[in-house]
Amino acid sequence: MAVGTESRPNPQRTRVWDPFVRFFHWIVFIGFFVAYFTEDELLTLHVWVGYTVGILVVMRILWGFVGPAHARFSDFFCGPFEAGRYLIDLVRFRAKRYLGHSPAGGLMVLLLLGGLTASVWSGLELYALEENAGPLAGLTGSMPIQAAQADEDERDAKRGKSDGAQGSKFWKETHELFANLMLILIILHVAGVLLASLVHQENLVRSMLSGWKRLK
Numbered sequence: 001m002a003v004g005t006e007s008r009p010n011p012q013r014t015r016v017w018d019p020f021v022r023f024f025h026w027i028v029f030i031g032f033f034v035a036y037f038t039e040d041e042l043l044t045l046h047v048w049v050g051y052t053v054g055i056l057v058v059m060r061i062l063w064g065f066v067g068p069a070h071a072r073f074s075d076f077f078c079g080p081f082e083a084g085r086y087l088i089d090l091v092r093f094r095a096k097r098y099l100g101h102s103p104a105g106g107l108m109v110l111l112l113l114g115g116l117t118a119s120v121w122s123g124l125e126l127y128a129l130e131e132n133a134g135p136l137a138g139l140t141g142s143m144p145i146q147a148a149q150a151d152e153d154e155r156d157a158k159r160g161k162s163d164g165a166q167g168s169k170f171w172k173e174t175h176e177l178f179a180n181l182m183l184i185l186i187i188l189h190v191a192g193v194l195l196a197s198l199v200h201q202e203n204l205v206r207s208m209l210s211g212w213k214r215l216k
Contacts, residue, residue: 012214012215012216013212013213013214013215014099014212014213014215015211015212016070016099016100016207016211016212016213017070017071017207017208017211018067018068018070018071018211019211020059020060020063020067020071021060021063021067021070021071022208022209022211024056024059024060024063025208026208026209027052027056028053028056028057028116029186031049031052031053031056032053032116032182032186034046034049035049035050035053035179036179036183043131047123047127047134050119050120050123050124053116053119053120054116054120054124057113057116057117057120060113061113069100070099070100070101073110075100075101075106076100076101076102076103076105076106076109077106077110078103078106078107080107082103083103083104083106083107085103086102086103086104087104087192090102090104090192090195090196090199091195093199095196095199095200097200097202099213099215102196104192105192105193105196108185108188108189108192111185112182112185112186112189115178115181115182115185116182118174118178119175119178119179119182122171122174122175122178123175124136125167125171125174125175126168126171126172126175129167129168129171130168193205202214
């Protein structure tokens with residue numbers, strides 16, 4: 001009986017992305033847009049998606065130290081200048097191909113993780129202040145901001161504004177800022193993936209689905 005081609009080892013390709021990296025990538029991608037377009041209208045859904053993304057971000061950061069080779073930060077950590085040189089070469093269609101993350105791709109991973117962390121944390125602060133719910137409810141996470149704005153809070157109180165309202169406004173604006181920054185980063189990321197796929201003649205989206213990439 002003939003054996004299917006998928007079951008045969010292929011010496012021209014190798015598995016690069018492990019199951020957790022792929023799961024993280026697509027669940028967070030979907031989760032971000034679900035959260036982005038729900039917000040106040042479906043607050044419970046928004047909050048639980050935020051919890052899920054937050055837990056996955058923590059796991060991904062840990063995985064960056066103990067995971068397989070191409071999942072580790074040490075495999076793709078680079079500075080902005082190296083990433084910039086790669087992008088210049090990419091738009092000139094002469095960029096070096098990397099089996100794992102490229103310098104620009106690696107920098108984008110770090111930016112996305114940072115943006116997600118800030119988005120989740122600011123969301124938790126806002127949820128605690130506005131709904132008195134979530135893991136930060138009753139804690140003093142917003143106290144440093146209130147202390148730094150003590151004089152303004154006094155004047156605001158005279159105009160009928162509370163400290164809590166001021167803290168809520170700060171975290172709401174911060175949460176919205178990072179959500180919009182994340183949207184910009186994701187658009188840039190998708191554009192970079194499509195361009196790199198064209199330059200290297202390789203379907204990078206399919207690679208992140210299957211985990212496999214060609215060796216050369």
